[in-house]
Structure formats: structure tokens, C-alpha cells
Amino acid sequence: MKEQEDYFDRKITERLKYAGADAPLSWPEMQELLEKSSRRSWLGWYGFFFAVLLGGGLLFYVYRPSGGSLLPGEATPVAVVQQTQESAPAAFNGFPSAPSAAGKEPGWQDGSQAPSAEYPTGRKWMLQNGHSGPRPAENNAGSAGINPPASVPAASIGRGGEPVLHAAKRQQLNRYHRTHHAAALQDMPPADISSARQNPATKEAVALNTVSDNRILSGEEPITRMRRRELLLRDPVFPAALPGINTKAAPQLQEDALLPAVISVFGTMGIEYVNYQSLLSPTEQVNFQQSWQAGNGFGMLLGYGIKKHWSLHLGIEYTRRETGFVYKTLALQRRLEIDTGMVEVQGPDSTYFVTTYDTTVVVDKTPVQLDYSAGVSVVSVPLLLHYTVVSGRWLLLPFAGVEYNARTTYRLIRKFDEERFVVINEAGLKETQSYLSVRGGFKVVHRLSQQLDVFGGLDGRYLLPLSSDKINGGGVNILFGIMIHR
Amino acid sequence: MAKALSSYAADLELARRCAAGDRKAQEDFFGRYQRRMMAVCVRYMGGKEQAADVFQEAYIRAYRLMATYRAEGPLEAWLRRIVVSTALNELKKRKMVWLEDQPEGFVLSPVFNTAQQHLQEADLLQLVASLPPGYRTVFNLYVLEGFDHREIGEMLGISESTSRTQLLKARMLLQKKIVHADPQAAPAIKKMRS
Helix, strand or coil: CHHHHHHHHHHHHHHHCCCCCCCCCCHHHHHHHHHHHHHHHHHHHHHHHHHHHHHHHHHHHHCCCCCCCCCCCCCCHHHHHHHHHHHCCHHHHCCCCCCCCCCCCCCCCCCCCCCCCCCCCCCCCCCCCCCCCCCHHHCCCCCCCCCCCCCCCCEEECCCCCEEECHHHHHHHHHHHHHHHHHHHHCCCHHHHHHHHHCHHHHHHHHHHHCCCCCCCCCCCCCCHHHHHHHHHHCCCCCCCCCCCCCCCCHHHHHHHCCCCEEEEEEEEEEEEEECHHHCCHHHHHHEECCCEEEEEEEEEEEEECCCCEEEEEEEEEEEEEEEEEECCCEEEEECCCCCCEEEEECCCCEEEEECCCCCCCCCEEEECCEEEEEEEEEEEEEEEEECEEECCEEEEEEEEEEEEEEEEEEEEEEECCEEEEEECCCCCEEEEEEEEEEEEEEEEEECCCCEEEEEEEEEEEECCCCCCCCEEEEEEEEEEEEEEC | CHHHHHHHHHHHHHHHHHHCCCHHHHHHHHHHHHHHHHHHHHHHHCCHHHHHHHHHHHHHHHHHHHHHCCCCCCHHHHHHHHHHHHHHHHHHHCCCCCCCCCCCCCCCCCCHHHHHHHCCHHHHHHHHHCCCHHHHHHHHHHHHCCCCHHHHHHHHCCCHHHHHHHHHHHHHHHHHHHHHHCCCHHHHHHHHHC
């Protein structure tokens, strides 16, 4: 039985091992598929990097050190503090530190002379989680060193000069106090802590002093999500960073100012007209004909508000461009008398031997066209100044700036009869050369939500011929992407 | 031996040029093996449409992996492995039914030899392709690729005995198809039965 099986198998193998069937596609179709696949693979990589950037942006958003941005028309916390410290009566600056043995703080005046403690109700506090106002130790006023922000909402001064919080606010503060009191105490000198613990009023003060929740210190009404949305839609000017920060008073806010107000993740598609002549040999340079390069890229920008309508964006961008070149002079092709499978090609400045599969033997010289192609990868660091024009949910952001560009890879390939000759760096090895460019354009932004915008736009770039290799040219790009607000 | 080494060197050169993006070499590579690889695809996949999909995918994979060819064997065998592996991946996506009932032993038909000789290569290929997927896959892997039952079991996630059963059934069914497909074999069978 085994022999019969083996015989059967052997016979089938003999007939089928090297059997053939008509291929479902011809070579040109296969070639097209290969090119598509190569493009898809690049798209896949772009998609991957775009997703990484996007993910990074979202992670940044989720784990950002502070929890909100300034809305239009809102003063910065520091500005409020400074303003209130300047404008509030000296007595109020002491409020509501632990009463001294005499029951009143030095400088604390009669309640009748004190201004209303509902102050400054018009201001909205947007202090971020984890940020306090001026630290107790850094305050001048208040013997116990416990000095709340001057704006104590929904509170008034009692007969004895002690602070009296309105019932609703007290309830709110108590709730807050339970969770934040310990954190507040951490910032205080030990002596102050013990003092604060002995006096219930001081506890409130501690809570007030360290409060960082805008819902509590927002004056009369908490800024709800809805309210923020209204404000956003009413005047959605690009969020400004924190200007004029008193670093002594608020080192954390200074730190905060280093964080961008907005992150843009974007892709680009465009064409460039860049002269790579200087990469060629002198003879080739004469014959070189510049051409347009199509390409695409992606990048990320970190935006910092500097004024109400102005913002500065710093980032990084990767672009990749491919092009074909036309060589002005024809090379000469001479097939050798003996068929060696090689063809001699005499270019304008050198001679090449090309492997050929054609067995035709030609002894005369015939002119042939040499094709060139170039591939370039550039990493750019743009610094762009944006101006914001607002129209409802739509924003127009014209921008301009400079860019540092580092060409990380480039290759220039000479082709003849589908045979490739590397002129420069076929493997695309790193051979960084840098140059500067100026860039300008505009973005049209649509605000999807308080934190997320989408945008499209157009920009132009001009390469400054300052680099050693004298690369010059320019190009235009279509931009598209998203903006994530802090 | 020297000839074989030389052949591998030529294969290596071709692969190197394909990997470098040389279109002429890629065309040569495509032209050399396309018919055989398509036949492999048909044997595994059954239908021509599915075979064409696998063929395209396998070739794209091969071009992408070309730089990994180390000339440890002929380029054709290397490509064949890619084609078979692509076909198996595709087959694994489908649900194959593995019948466990043990058939009786295989008995070679006296008319098998003449019947298979009368068949054209393409017809025989079609008969193999027309076997049920489970039979066909095991038969191809065992008879034409030379894997043993343990390896087939690992590749397809089945037991060795299942693989044996599938092979036995495949042989029996294929022999039956071959004999029936040969018009000259039919009278001989009738005569034998009578």
C-alpha cells in the first residue's frame, strides 16, 4: 500500500512540480502594483508618524500640568493678584490672617472702613490646578504669613473683623477645604501651620489662599463648561500665554508660560522648485535643467500666545520630495562589438557601462537621453508669527517667519534604459547640509470645540541662498491638520 | 556543485539588483518564475481569482523581501516558500473543515497511470485545484512541497493523524477524478467492473 501511495505521489509530482499557469497580470501591471505598494508603504509611514504626533499631542493635553486656558478678556491670575494688591486697601491685604492676641492684625482697620470683601467679583480666576496664588512665605502682609489672594469672593467682614463667609460659599469652601487643606499646609512654614491649625478662621484662610479651583474663586458664578463655550464662541481669539509674569511671586506660573497654549499637528503636500545644481559635477551643472519637485511632509507646531491676536509658533517638520530632471545634452550609447551583455554609454563627462539583456550587437554610436531623478528629505524647524482674525467659529491666521532646514538625506540618480547610476548617495545616507528659508501663508481654522480645531491653509517658502552649496528655490504647500488647545 | 554555486551567485546578483530597484532585473525575476508560481497559487487556492490575489501579494512581498535572499538555495525555491506561505495565510483566514473519519487504505487504480498520462498538465492542475481545501492543502504540502505530517500539523494547527487522514482522502479523491477525467479510461473501468 505504501508503495502504491509513493507511486501515486511520484507521478503527480513529476507532472505538477514544475507545472505552469498563465499569470494573472503582465509585467507593466505588476510594476504598477509595485509602485502603488511603495506609495502605500510611504503613506503608511506618514500615517504612523502622524498618529504618533497626534497621540503625543493628545497625551500632552490629557496630562498637561495645568488644566485650562485663558479665555478672551480674562486677565491672568498674576495680573489680578498684582492689581488687587496694588488697588486694595492695605488692611485688606492682611485679610484674613490669624488674629493676633489683640484680635486684629497690624494694619487691620475697622470693619466699617474695610471695603466689601466681595471683591473683585467681576474678575474671573483661571488659576490652574496645582497652582496657588502668591505663596504665603513670599507675601509681605500678614503676621502669620498666611495671605490669601486679595479677591475673596462671597465673603464679608464680620463685626469683630473676622471674615464671614456666606453660607453657600462656606459650604463650598468646606468641601474644598477637606480635600485641599493638607496640600495647602505643605506650602506653609511649620510655625504658620500650627498657627493655622489652632484657628478655624485660619483654616478657611489657608483654603482660600491655596485655592486653585476657578469654580470657587470665580466671583459670583462658576465658569461652567457652557459658559466657557459661550466665551469661546463670542470672541475666540488665539489664547494668549501669561504676559508680564512676576516670577518672584509666581515661579510656577513662569514655568507654566513655557508650555504652549496650542499644539498643531499637520501634514503638507506641495511642490518645490529647488535648484540642486551645486550637487552635480561642473559639466553636469551646465546641462542641468531645474524642475519642480512634488512632495509631502508632516510636522508639529507649539504655539505661544504673545498678545491678544498674536502668537508665536515653534515646531518641527519633515518633508520628502522626489523629482525627475531633464538632462539637456544627450549621451552617446555604443554597444560593443562582442556581446558581453554590456553597453557603453558615453555621458558628457564620463563613460558608463550598463548591463543589458538585449543581445543585439550595435557598433555605431547613437544618442540617448539620460534621465535623472532626485530624492530629498528635509527636517525643518520653523519659527512663525501668527496673527488671528476672528469670524464666529472661523479664524483666519496669516503667518510668516523663518525656518532652519537640515537636508538629512538626498540622492541623485542617473538612469539609462532603466539602469540606475548613482550620482550621489543612493542609499540616502545622512549627509546633513543646512540652509535657511523664509515662509509665509495663512491658515483657515474651524473651531470644533474648546480644545480642538481643524485647519487648512496654504503657504509658500523661499530658500535663502546662504548655504555653502548655494541651494536655492522655493515652493508652495497645502497645509492641513488639527490644533489642540491646552 | 560548482554549477549550483554559480547558479546561486547569479540568483543572488539578480536579487541584489531587484532589491536596489532595478526595474529590468525586477522584470526578469517576474518573467522567470511567474508561470510556475501561478500554478502553485492555483494548486493551493483552487479558484483562479483567489490564486491571482495570492500571486500578486506574494510577488509584492518577494520584491520587498528581496534583500533578505542569502543564496542558500535557488531563488525559485525562496520565492516558492513566499508564495506557499502567502497562500497558507490566506487559507487560514477561511474556515477549513477537517473530517476525522478514517477511510480505508489507498489502492492504486490499474488505469491511473494511463489516465494521468492522457491528461494535460493544465487539466491535472485543475483537478488538484478542485479538491476540497483541506485535502488540497495537505496534499500540496506533503506531496509537492515535501513537508512531513508533523510539520504540516504545526503549519495548519491540526494533529498529525488529521493530516494523514486528509492526505489519504486527497489521494483517493484525486485518483478518482483523474480516472474519470480520462475519456479512454472509462471503458476500461467498465470492462474491469463487468
